[in-house]
Amino acid sequence: MKPNTVIFWLRGEAAVVLAASAAAYHWLGGGWLLFAALFLLPDLSLLAYLRGSATGARLYNLAHSYATPAAGALTEALAIGALPSPLWLVWIAHIAFDRTAGYGLKDASGFHATHLGTIGRANP
Numbered sequence: 001m002k003p004n005t006v007i008f009w010l011r012g013e014a015a016v017v018l019a020a021s022a023a024a025y026h027w028l029g030g031g032w033l034l035f036a037a038l039f040l041l042p043d044l045s046l047l048a049y050l051r052g053s054a055t056g057a058r059l060y061n062l063a064h065s066y067a068t069p070a071a072g073a074l075t076e077a078l079a080i081g082a083l084p085s086p087l088w089l090v091w092i093a094h095i096a097f098d099r100t101a102g103y104g105l106k107d108a109s110g111f112h113a114t115h116l117g118t119i120g121r122a123n124p
Contacts, residue, residue, distance in 0.1 A: 007102075007116050014099030017066075021093040028086035038090045039097075049111060057106040064095050064105060 025035060045063035049056030062068055069091035073084040098104075104116030112119050 010104075010116060011100050011102065014096045018093055018096035018100055021089045021096060025086045025089040025093065028083070028089070030086040030089070034087075035090050035093075038087065039094055042091060042094050053110050054108040056111065057108045061105045064098060064103075066092060066095055069095070 022035075026032075042063045045060045046056070048059035069088045072091075073088035076084040076088075099116065102114075102116050102119060104114030104119075107113035107115075
């Protein structure tokens with residue numbers, strides 16, 4: 001497979017996750033105003049870049065990995081013995097939206113280097 005084909009598949013997969021998480025959120029009775037209010041919350045992790053590229057990449061990746069909200073939802077489900085809050089799906093939808101748009105997990109070398117390729121303008 002050519003690299004651009006792999007990226008196409010990864011972004012397409014993310015689009016499916018975005019649609020599924022939004023549908024599940026709706027099915028579980030989540031309100032869209034709350035969804036909109038919380039949707040960009042994971043991007044607060046970008047503030048970690050103020051401490052340098054390595055710290056920024058680590059915290060951004062933690063906030064933008066499907067494993068983080070999935071672990072939170074699993075922990076909540078085990079603790080309460082019922083379905084977890086649909087709010088975890090907002091986080092998953094945010095990650096999927098970013099991946100669909102081409103914003104991948106960051107490399108410590110700089111914000112523009114991601115697992116989905118380079119984002120933004122090319123360095124001069």
